[in-house]
Amino acid sequence: MQRRDVLRLGTLAMLAGPSAFAAVRVERADVIVIGSGGAGMTAAMTAFDAKVKVVVLEKMPITGGNTQLAAGGMNAAETVFQKKRGIPDTVKIMYEDTYKGGKNLAKPDLVEILARNSSSSIDWLTAIGADMSDVGRMGGASVNRTHRPTGGEAVGHHIIHVMRQNAIKRRMDVRTNAKVIKIFETPGGAVSGVLVQNKLGQLYTIEAPTVILASGGFSANLERVAKYRPEYASFSSTNQPGATGDGLDLAAEFGAKLVDMEQIQIHPTQAAGSKILITEAVRGNGAICVNREGKRFMNELTTRDAASAAILKQKGQTAFLVFDETIRRSLKQIEGYFHLELVKSGKSPEELAKAIGVDGGNLAVAIEGYNKFQAAKKDDDFGRPDMPRPVKDPDYHAIEIRPGIHYTMGGVAIDGRTRVLGQDGKPIPGMFAAGEVTGGVHGANRLGGNSISETITFGRIAGRGAAQFAKTGRRV
Secondary structure, eight states, X not given: OOHHHHHHHHHHHHHHOGGGGTTTOEXXXXXXXXXXXXXXXXXXXXXXXXXXOEEEEOSSSSSOGGGGGOOSOEEOSSOHHXXXXXXXXXXXXXXXXXXXXXXXXXXXXXXXXXXXXXXXXXXXXXXXXXXXXXXXXXXXXXXXXXXXXXXXXXXXXXXXXHHHHHHHHHTOEEESSOEEEEEEEOTTSOEEEEEEEOTTXXXXXXXXXXXXXXXXXXXXXXXXXXXXXXXXTTOOBOSOTTOSOHHHHHHHHHTBOEEOTTOEEEEEEXXXXXXXXXOTHHHHTTOEEEOTTSOBOSOTTSOHHHHXXXXXXSGGGOEEEEEEHHHHHHOTHHHHHHHTTOOEEESSHHHHXXXXXXXXXXXXXXXXXXXXXXXXXXXXXXXXXXXXXOSOSSSEEEEEEEEEEEXXXXXXXXXXXXXEEBTTSSEEEEXXXXXXXXXXXXXXXXXXXXXXXXXXXXXHHHHHHHHHHHHHOSOO
């Protein structure tokens, strides 16, 4: 059969349903997971461990999605690692920080689920072999709750590595270069399977009673971003190239409701002139932010939307993260920025100022003033809530930063069981979703550290729900 004939049959299948495609190839499964980032792999492992047949479909050549790029950590409250350090966090405080950080636009029930299940999600990750024992803080948090590997290693790369190893151990069916073209439905409007295209362009069908959408957002689709937020048309993206919103199209075609699509987050610390994201943990571990005059101009631990807005008001719409050797040693990820030649250095504030082209006197005053605030544990200029380290250990370093498109808070509407909702507000039988493809969890702004928390918590819920639905054929 020639390729054009396969594609013609695929078109017929999209119009007529999976039975029209049986002559080419039909497989069967209990649960199909679309996407292999943190949410998809969590959902897949959870469903697999519930003893159902799972197939994971990833359109890109490798697994991991945007999760593999996540750097800062995972927010969680009342964890064993916080308790060991005497950190007085609660589910209530995490809920309040998250809801307030999203400008009170998130769905309260989803925020409550995120906070309440965050500690058990840390336990789940630990149980499958992840190291989440280091605890720091990111913008918008009232206390230290950002969990990550020992020494502040990038959390996403670590988690995806652990998940890949677990998938191999379980002998799970994980397919790359496998793009879902359509989700099929029964005459009654329930999920019945998917149409898949492999890397050769060949099409095949997998029949299944449940699908979990975990395909991520659309921050790498700059045309779509500009459609919803024209003012972001000139920005670049920090995302991997597969984050184009395909899953949203699949869901919308099926009749799913989309919410908050205009809520698109720009991250304040993309390395200027590149697509490299500088983790928020650099600020969390003590770095300060100065403008082209060499002056501090904001609370470095404010929310991402506020920090981005502050930077865009500065001359040249860029700024500089400034840190010292002590801060450098506190976070393993910083060494990567040196390796990528994103960092400029000097033996003194004045020497650093010359290297980055700012006023040396102003920079010295900014650093000296911050160090006094740090010693007094009170930032009289900008109200920074946490100043874990001074900036006084030569060498001094700086990275030029500017805001970049980072995260889409909008997506398919879900309920607390991760069931995808139709236009009528009722669950679509057999369709679940988790991660950035969903909307309603973060409102108008996502706090750093809440993405990984969302993917693990809602991925686990989706995996359990889909497995139960596949077994019983009933709504869950």
